[in-house]
Amino acid sequence: MTTSVPHAGSGAPAAPLSMDEAADHAAHFTRLADEIASAVLGKSDVVRMALVALLSEGHILLEDVPGVGKTTLARAIAAVTDGEWRRIQFTPDLLPSDVTGVPVFNQATREFQFHPGPVFSNVVIADEINRASPKTQAALLEVMEERQVTVDGRRYPVPRPFLVVATQNPVEMDGTYRLPEAQLDRFLMRLSLGYPGADAELAIMRGDRLTAPEDLKVVADSERLAAIAAAAKRVFIDDAVYRYVLDLAHATRGHDEIHVGVSPRATVALVRALRMLVLASGRSYATPDDVKELAVPAWAHRLVLAPGSAISGRGAADVLRDVLDRVPVPAPVRHGDE
Secondary structure, three states: OOOOOOOOOOOOOOOOOOHHHHHHHHHHHHHHHHHHHOOOOOOHHHHHHHHHHHHOOOOEEEEOOOOOOHHHHHHHHHHHOOOOEEEEEOOOOOOHHHHHEEEEEEOOOOEEEEEEOOOOOOEEEEEOHHHOOHHHHHHHHHHHHHOEEEEOOEEEEOOOOOEEEEEEOOOOOOOOOOOOHHHHOOOOEEEOOOOOOHHHHHHHHHOOOOOOHHHOOOOOOHHHHHHHHHHHOOOEOOHHHHHHHHHHHHHHHOOOOEEEOOOHHHHHHHHHHHHHHHHHOOOOEOOHHHHHHHHHHHHHHHOEEOHHHHHHOOOHHHHHHHHHHHOOOOOOOOOOOO
């Protein structure tokens, strides 16, 4: 295991984050995670990553079989952050205007008025997103990237914070459409809840130790969330860690089993999430091990594998783990090192 500690080199933030500040924000993060975990039993690691995505202004793709708590997780995130949530059930007949909204003619004013769609909320649950047509899926592209919707040449900003939690059934299931690469690249992370452990499932069956999302306490309002996000921007990342992220990205672009590697958007997204993950851990500086922890959830869904790899049964996460094993990890960088 390697570590990197902050030093007074180039690129250091003007106002470095102190360890006391990091610990304070980490405590708030932990309270958020613990409250959500009371509604989503036995999935603390997924809850933690989901909060990292939210506070990094990213979006989450949850890929799993039906009935494992994907919608519950999204509703719980909205509840603890005092946010408004809306759920969109994606079906083959869903139209783009059903997602973004539509202009409606007002007889009284003799003008068209925009009626906002369900994307105008803090947490948008795009349930079974890959059951809708590609045209309807594309209705989310602009709002996920720019936090706004453009209708008839006018721009309408969505509330902040803004998080899209899209659930996706495995693509092998009947009645599903594979998400295009441009759509997948909009998601900061792809996570999987998986089946609960035996003890957790037994507790769910009994109904004990399980809190409904609407009964969760508000732990952090928008001001607190903004403060945590601002603190994360002050997390120190050494040049060696930046270079490590870049080396990993280049390795995906030249790998024999990968047809399309990660994009520059993906490297920027990983670094943004890296800062929040570090802050959630109560530290003020990033290490290569933090990068390794984020690489699979942040990058695996963005890779397009070569046909030979797909035929062999190896998934993107398997290939990415090979990349992590092959790329040299930078040595510790300490104060005064050149």
